[in-house]
Amino acid sequence: MKNQQFGNWQSTVLGIVLATLVLLGLNSFIIINPGQAGVISILGGARDGALLEGIHAKPPFISVIDVYDLTVQKFEVPAESSTKDLQNLSARFAINFRLDPIKVVEVRRKQGTLANIVSKIIAPQTQEAFKIAAARRTVEEAITKRSELKEDFDEALGDRLDKYGIIVLDTSVVDLAFSPEFARAVEEKQIAEQRAQRAVYVAREAEQEAQADVNRAKGRAEAQRLLAETLKAQGGQLVLQKEAIEAWKSGGAQMPKVLVMGGDSKSGVPFIFNLGNVQNQP
Structure with a gap:
């Protein structure tokens, strides 16, 4: 037992x-x-x-x-700032980053969890980096030169986060917005520019039309000069005949009602009268 x-x-x-x-x-x-x-x-x-x-x-x-x-992490962080011309500008950035394995012990001692890293380090440093980039340009330049704004932002953010053991791999501007007052100003400026461009177009069109009239007038004058030289060579008789023909055309050119009488080719103006008037005489 x-x-x-x-x-x-x-x-x-x-x-x-x-x-x-x-x-x-x-x-x-x-x-x-x-x-x-x-x-x-x-x-x-x-x-x-x-x-x-x-x-x-x-x-x-x-x-x-x-x-x-240590793999790539992505977070969207909002930011606001004033531009060089004191306009309000807001943005939202998508930030891709990873932790530096060499500095991960320092990250553990100073920041703790990944949530603390985002809220206490990345978010405020994003705000500061955006202020640096936005203050260097006007709001119009920030919109029209968006790539340059991003380059300044990336440089400022990378320098600030590197000392915390955070490696920034890439950033992208998800949204960029400005105040309603500036939006109205931009719209009014665009309308004014369109009107100015229209005025320039109308002025150029009028100038081209005026030049065309001048060219046509020069052409007519040259034609008349040549015609005058030709008629002068013919002894002046063709001048009178041409004027009679032009008068006939301007009067309606009713050929059946018109009789042209003339003697020899050296006589003067062809005689033009209305046959109807002759037929009505007793």
């Missing part, structure tokens, strides 16, 4: 020892997956040196491992 009890006691002790060993084993190692970094804290103090991907030993029960995602 005593041997049986002793055997049960030994089995219990062995089971406890095995369970303790298993528990110690599970708490003595940590696996860090690719794209992650771990920070080990012993009795509340973070140790230097980040734990990168792989298996790492750790003191059981008295240590805690904080795992950080």
Whole structure:
């Protein structure tokens, strides 16, 4: 009976020892997956040196491992600022970033969780970087030269976040808005520019028409000069005949009612009269 009890006691002790060993084993190692970094804290103090991907030993029960995602993170952050001409300008930026694995221990000590990094570091630094970029240009320049605004913003934000162990990979302007007063001013300016362009077009059209009239007048004068020279060579008779023909055309050119009488070719003006008047005489 005593041997049986002793055997049960030994089995219990062995089971406890095995369970303790298993528990110690599970708490003595940590696996860090690719794209992650771990920070080990012993009795509340973070140790230097980040734990990168792989298996790492750790003191059981008295240590805690904080795992950080090193892959690309994306957050949209709003920002507002005044431009060089004191106009209100608001924007929303999409920021792609990741944590620097070399500085992840410093991030753990100063910022803590990823949520704290976004709310306490990225958001306020985005605001400050946008103020720097917006203050360098007017609101119209901020809109028309959007790429230059983004370049200044990226440079300012990258410099500010780098010291916090945050690497900015890319940013994009999701939205850029200005005050309603400026919107009305832009609309009025566009209308005025359209009217000015229309006025210039009308003036050019009138100028071209006037030039065309001048060219036509010059053409007619040249034609008349040539005609006068020709008629002068004919002794002047063709001048009178031409004038009679022109008068006939301007009068309606009713050929059946007109009789042209003339003697020889050297006589003067052809005689033109209405045959109806002759027929009505007694």
